[in-house]
Amino acid sequence: MxxxxxxxxxxxxxxxxxxxxxxxxxxxxxxxTAPASNSTSLVAYFTRSGNTRVIAETLQRTLDAAIFEIQPAQPYPADYEENVEQARQERDRDYEPPLAKVVPDFATFDTVFLGFPIWGETAPPVIRSFLSAHDLSGKTLRPFITHGGYGPGSSLDVLGDRAAGAAIVAPFILEADQERRTMNQVRGWLDENQLR
The missing domain is CATH 1.20.5 (Single alpha-helices involved in coiled-coils or other helix-helix interfaces)
Incomplete structure (x- = not known):
């Protein structure tokens, strides 16, 4: 042929x-883009490769929570090395890139699951933007963090500084590699914390 x-x-x-x-x-x-209107829990996340999205969507389905994808107004470069360099420059300048949109009716949520990958040993700059744009005072913040092998870095310090009024609970941290393994570990974490 x-x-x-x-x-x-x-x-x-x-x-x-x-x-x-x-x-x-x-x-x-x-x-x-359409958070559930009856939920008091929000899953907000930023992802590049999709690993953090797997966790976010597992949480959303399991908890019947609202979901919101955090996006910068100007998308990061698709090229990995360009993305890393831009993120490094933003981190070093403590720059907060403008967001594409904010969460509608954010005040109605009591608990916020906040997910992101580790970039340059800390939270991505767009996570700082998200925290500055939304008042977490009095809310419970449940971080879930993915990384490629170096752990959470200084990301928890970023959360403590930028979400000062929130009750921040111990994060779920995962070296993300396989989708099925990720979903099973998230469900185990929810069971351990009696969240489902």
Whole structure:
């Protein structure tokens, strides 16, 4: 069979998978932009590779919580090395990039699960922006943190400084690698804390 024939066969076989992924992505995007109106718990998260999103969506489904994806107004570069350099410069200047949007009716939430990856041994600059834009006074803050092997760094100090009025509980910290392992560990953490 010619290369053209193989390409056509691959295209035909891949079409149902692509359609499924597009549909799943559209549903996920809707859930990230439309927080549930009856929940007193919010899952707010920032992700680059998707590991933190896995935890956020597991929490949202398990707790029937509202969900909100934290995004900067100007997206970070897609190129990993450019992203790292920009984040380093923002961290070093203590820069808070503008947010694409803030959480509607933030005052109605009692508990905020806040998720993010570790960048440059601390919380990403956009997390500082999120904390500055939302008053966490009197709320319970439950961090969940992903990292590639170096732990949480100084991220807990950032939370303590920027969410001064919140009751910050011990974080869930995960060296993220596999989706299934991530979901199982999150559920175990929820069970240990009697949250489901």
């Amino acid at each position: 010619s290369n053209d024939g193989n390409m056509t066969r691959r295209t035909i076989l891949a079409a149902p998978i692509a359609a499924s992924l597009i549909s799943t992505s559209a549903c996920a995007q809707e859930s990230r």
